[in-house]
Amino acid sequence: MKTAIAVLVIVLASSAGEVLIARGLKQIGEISTLQLRELLVIGGRILTKRDFLAGLFSMAISFCAFLAVLSWADLSYTIPATSLSYVISTLGARLVLQEKINPLRWSGTILVCFGVALISLP
């Protein structure tokens, strides 16, 4: 039960975080430089985006819950169990970010989910 609740927290917090961070980064535009100075300037601009900061906070909650679970559960169980966030994040990408997700991409995502379900079985 303790593990199930912690996994739920990890999944929901990380999905919300990923969608928010993606929205923040799309406001910045494509990062296409490898120069450190320019990267630092872009980094500074990213840190001013409210979506990005909210996403970061959400992912920090997810990470803390993940750390806690790892202290009592196997990594090869925990990791697959938390991957439910792929489904929820993809739905978030469709509904919040308005990404066009073609049938091929849905098929791939569903295959990943089946794989994850198999991995999660004891």
Place this chain on the structure above:
Amino acid sequence: MKTTVVLTLAISAQATGNILLSKGMKSLVVSDLAGNTYWFSLFLQAAGSPTIWIATAFLTLFFLLFTAALSWADLSLVLPATSFGYVVNVASAHYFLGEAVSPLRWVGTALISIGVVVVARSDTKKVESDRKKERIPTEVRG
């Protein structure tokens, strides 16, 4: 190509980070008492462990690369693509941490791998740019 390189680096950093993190957290000695003291003691010990700091550095690197990829690629592409990390994680947990991995889990990792390949092939932005190169008119997308 850029997406592939960045995501491959990201997955490697994530797998390394997770292995070190699991190793670090399991080496902590915390009494099994419930309540606030347990979490506080767990946090303090984790903060003092070099393995956990190194693991966190690798996971930070993963996060930076993941974030960079999101600046140009769809979340619905980047996310399933990084799920290949699960395959690497399960394999590493088996080889480096000695965790038992059942045949069913190996089948699961194979399905994830196939799913990732399918998702990678669904990259419409890449398909469209390839079509332009071949001078084949693209269909109108609604």
